[in-house]
Structures are given as C-alpha cells and as structure tokens.
Amino acid sequence: MNIKRTLGKIKRRVIFLFIKPIYDWPLEKRAAGAMRDYARQMGHSFDLSHPVLFTEKRVWYALYYEHPDMTRMYDKYLFKAYIEEKLGPGWTAPLYGMWTSVKDLERDWDTLPDSFMLKSNCSSLSKNMKCILDKNSVNKRKLFRQVRQWLDPLNTGKNNFARAYYDVTPRIIAERILKSRDGHIDGGYLENYQVQCFGGVADHIICYSSIKKNCVSAYDPEWNKLPVKYKNLYNGDFEKPPHLAEMLEIAAKLSQGFPEIRVDFYEAEDGLYVGELTLYSTFQYESEEWDRKFGEKFILPGTERT
Numbered sequence: 001m002n003i004k005r006t007l008g009k010i011k012r013r014v015i016f017l018f019i020k021p022i023y024d025w026p027l028e029k030r031a032a033g034a035m036r037d038y039a040r041q042m043g044h045s046f047d048l049s050h051p052v053l054f055t056e057k058r059v060w061y062a063l064y065y066e067h068p069d070m071t072r073m074y075d076k077y078l079f080k081a082y083i084e085e086k087l088g089p090g091w092t093a094p095l096y097g098m099w100t101s102v103k104d105l106e107r108d109w110d111t112l113p114d115s116f117m118l119k120s121n122c123s124s125l126s127k128n129m130k131c132i133l134d135k136n137s138v139n140k141r142k143l144f145r146q147v148r149q150w151l152d153p154l155n156t157g158k159n160n161f162a163r164a165y166y167d168v169t170p171r172i173i174a175e176r177i178l179k180s181r182d183g184h185i186d187g188g189y190l191e192n193y194q195v196q197c198f199g200g201v202a203d204h205i206i207c208y209s210s211i212k213k214n215c216v217s218a219y220d221p222e223w224n225k226l227p228v229k230y231k232n233l234y235n236g237d238f239e240k241p242p243h244l245a246e247m248l249e250i251a252a253k254l255s256q257g258f259p260e261i262r263v264d265f266y267e268a269e270d271g272l273y274v275g276e277l278t279l280y281s282t283f284q285y286e287s288e289e290w291d292r293k294f295g296e297k298f299i300l301p302g303t304e305r306t
Contacts, residue, residue, distance in 0.1 A: 021153060021154055021158070021159045022159050022160055022161060023153070023158050023159060023165070023166045027063070030063060030161055031048060031063055033161060034059050034062065034063055034161040035048060035059070037161065038055070038056075038059050041284070042055065042284070048060060048063075051295075051300070052292065052295055053288065053291040053292055053295040054285075054290075054291050054292075054294040054295040054298055055284065055285070055291055055295075056295065057260075057295055057298045057300055058280055058281065058298075059161075060300060061259070061260065061279060061280065061300065062161050062162040062163065062164075062279070062280050063161060063163065064163075065163075065259070065279070065300075065301065066163070067257075067258065069082065070163070070164040070167075070279070071164065071167045071168055073164070073277045073279075074122065074157070074164045074165055074168060074277075074279075075121050075122060075168045075169075075171075076119065076120075076121040076122070076173060076276065077095075077098050077121040077171050077173050078121075079092070079276065079277070080092045080095060083254075083274050086253065086254060087250065087253075087254075087274070091250075091272075091273060091274045092273060092274055093117070093175040093176050093178055093273060094175060094176040095173060095174070095175050096112055096113065096116050096174040096175055096176065097111075097112065097173065097174045098121075098171055098172070098173045098174075099171065099172045099173075100151070100169065100170070100171050100172075101151070102144050102147055102148045102151070102172070105144070105147065105172055106140075106144060109135070109140070112135060112174055113135075114134055114135055114136065115132055115133050115134065115135070115177055116132050116135070116174045116175065116176065116177060117129065117130075117131055117132070117174065117175050117176070117177050118130045118131075118132055118143075118147065118172065118173075118174050119150075119172075119173055119175075120150040120151075120156055120170065120171075120172065120173075121168065121170065121171040121172070121173050122156045122157045122158055122165055122168040122170055122171075123150065123155075123156050123157050124157050124278075124282075125282065128149075128150040128155065128156065130143065130146070130147075131177060133177075147172055150170070150172060151170045151171075151172065152170075153170055156168075156170055158170070162279075162280050164279055164280075178190055178266050178268040178269075178273060179268060179269045180267070180268065180269060181242075181267060181268070181269050182269075190266045190267070190268065191207065191208070191209045191238070191266075191267065192207070192208040192209070192264055192265070192266065192275060193205055193206075193207055193241055193244075193247060193264070193265045193266075193267065194206040194207070194208060194262050194263070194264045194265075194278070194281075195247055195248060195251035195262065195263045195264075195265065196260075196262050196281070196294075197251055197252065197254075197255035197258070197260065197261050197262065197263065198259070198260055198294075198297040198298055198299070199255075199258075199259060199260075199297075199299060200252060200255050200256040200257070200258070201252065201255075202221055202247075202248045202251045202252045202255070203221075203294075203297060204218050204219060204220055204221070204226060204228075205218065205219045205220075205221070205223075205244075205247070206218050206262070206281075206283065207219065207238040209236075209238070214233050214234060215233070215234045215235070215236040215238075216230045216233040216234070216235065216283065217235050217236055217237065217238055219238070221244075221248055223240045223244060225237070226290075228285070228290045229285070229286040229287070230283050230284065230285060230286060231283075231284040231285060231286050232284075233283075241265075241267045242267065243265075243267060243271075243272040246272060247263075247265050247272065250263065250265075250274065251263035251265075254274075254277065258279070259298060259299055259300055259301060260279065260298045261277060261278070261279055262277070262278040262279075262281050263277055263278075264276045264277070264278060
C-alpha cells in the first residue's frame with residue numbers, strides 16, 4: 001500500500017511538471033478537448049460556433065460563459081454565504097467547519113459532532129464526500145489519507161472543462177447530515193429535486209433518487225410527468241414534494257440573470273434546503289427530441305449562438 005501511494009504521488013508530480021492540468025490550458029486547447037470529450041460521450045460532434053442541442057450548448061456554456069458570482073456559486077463553502085445573501089439564513093445545511101489542510105482537520109476532529117457529512121467544496125456527481133455516522137468508529141488514518149486526495153486539484157472539479165471551478169480553492173467542509181421526511185439517512189443522499197431554469201423561468205423539475213437505484217424523472221411545474229428519458233438511468237415515479245411552490249419561487253429568484261441554471265433542493269425532515277446551483281447539468285437524453293426542445297429554450301449570450 002505504501003508503494004502504491006508513493007507511485008501515486010510521483011505520478012501527480014510528473015503531471016504537474018510536464019503535463020499542465022486542464023484549468024491551465026489555453027482556451028483554444030480546452031475547447032478542442034471539450035469537443036473530443038463530447039464526441040466520445042455522445043457519439044457525434046457539432047459546430048461549436050453554432051450549438052443547437054441542450055447538451056451542445058452546455059459545452060459552449062462551460063467554456064465561454066462568465067458571471068461574477070460563478071466561483072461563489074460553485075464553491076460549496078462560499079455557496080452558503082451566497083445563498084444567505086439571496087434568501088436569508090437557514091437555507092443550506094448547517095456548517096460545522098472548513099479546512100484547507102488535513103492537518104487542520106485532524107486538529108479540530110474532537111470538536112466535531114459524532115455524525116456529519118465530510119466533503120470537498122469543489123467536486124460534483126457525489127464524488128469526494130463521506131457520510132460519517134459515528135466518528136468514534138472511523139479509521140482516522142485511512143480517512144485522512146483519503147481526504148488528502150480531495151485537496152489535490154487534479155482530483156477535483158477544477159480539472160475539467162467548466163470554467164466556473166477554475167478560481168475555487170480546494171477545501172474540506174463538514175456539515176450537518178440532512179435526513180429525509182421519514183427520518184431516512186441513506187448515507188447522506190436524499191431525493192433531490194432539481195429545478196431547471198431558462199432565462200429566469202422555472203421550466204421543469206428533474207427528480208433524482210439514489211435510494212431508488214439511480215431513478216431520474218422529469219415533471220412540469222404543475223407536477224405532470226414529462227416523457228423525458230435519460231440515458232442509462234431508470235425512469236420511475238416521484239410524489240409531489242410538499243414545498244413545490246416554494247421551490248419554483250426560489251429557483252426563479254436565484255436564476256435571474258442566467259441563460260440557464262439548475263437549482264437543486266432537498267426535502268428534509270425539518271424543511272426545505274437548497275443543495276447547490278448547477279450551470280453544467282451532466283444528464284444525457286435517451287433520444288434527441290428533448291435535447292433539442294430544451295436546447296431551444298437555452299438562449300446563449302449573443303443571437304448568433306442561440
């Protein structure tokens with residue numbers, strides 16, 4: 001195991017010395033890399049100067065779109081203060097601590113509650129996070145070794161084609177575990193209600209559940225199920241969330257000034273929480289029909305790129 005860790009460290013040093021990470025690439029090279037990545041995932045390419053489908057416009061958006069609040073929105077630590085400014089206190093999971101080194105986390109370990117969520121502030125897709133249900137039973141040496149990797153920029157969202165991550169400083173945060181309305185924890189992952197907004201309007205809600213085996217479905221604002229199917233994901237049924245009207249109102253407020261943004265919510269046992277703001281949704285569609293329909297609603301800056 002020690003040899004494996006040593007080889008891993010050497011590999012990362014070599015990459016930093018001889019191969020620049022994506023966030024240090026010039027824009028032209030990042031664009032070429034993003035197009036190769038898209039073609040590999042989708043099986044076709046497109047004209048980056050005139051994207052049409054939602055997934056195509058998402059590539060352009062990640063490469064070129066700029067907003068002064070992007071870093072604060074994507075940094076899961078700064079995000080909490082950003083949401084408080086927009087909505088007031090109490091809308092995000094309570095924070096227990098933030099650290100920029102494992103050494104500082106070790107120093108403060110005994111001050112943390114027995115259970116909490118430990119996560120990277122700049123990772124997505126549920127990567128680099130750990131649900132600690134009993135800190136006294138944790139193998140701290142193993143955990144700290146794992147968490148140390150979360151602070152390596154090559155292992156975070158910084159090292160991809162989405163510019164919103166590039167100015168984020170890697171940190172470790174601990175926050176309160178949110179439980180579902182029936183008290184279920186499921187390792188910290190609740191049913192997620194993702195309100196997709198276009199031009200400040202809440203268009204539809206994407207429901208995601210890790211409890212239901214990666215079940216993803218879409219509903220309109222009146223909670224009519226849409227015939228949208230997502231690639232490699234199970235399409236099931238979801239109950240209408242009790243705070244749907246509040247979700248739609250908040251999502252519309254937070255999405256003002258953005259061509260496209262997704263506002264993610266959790267229905268927890270003690271109320272509604274904003275989970276995160278997402279500019280670059282990673283869902284892929286089973287057919288081109290809805291990719292095209294949502295692409296028509298996704299108006300990029302500049303009429304030549306609508």
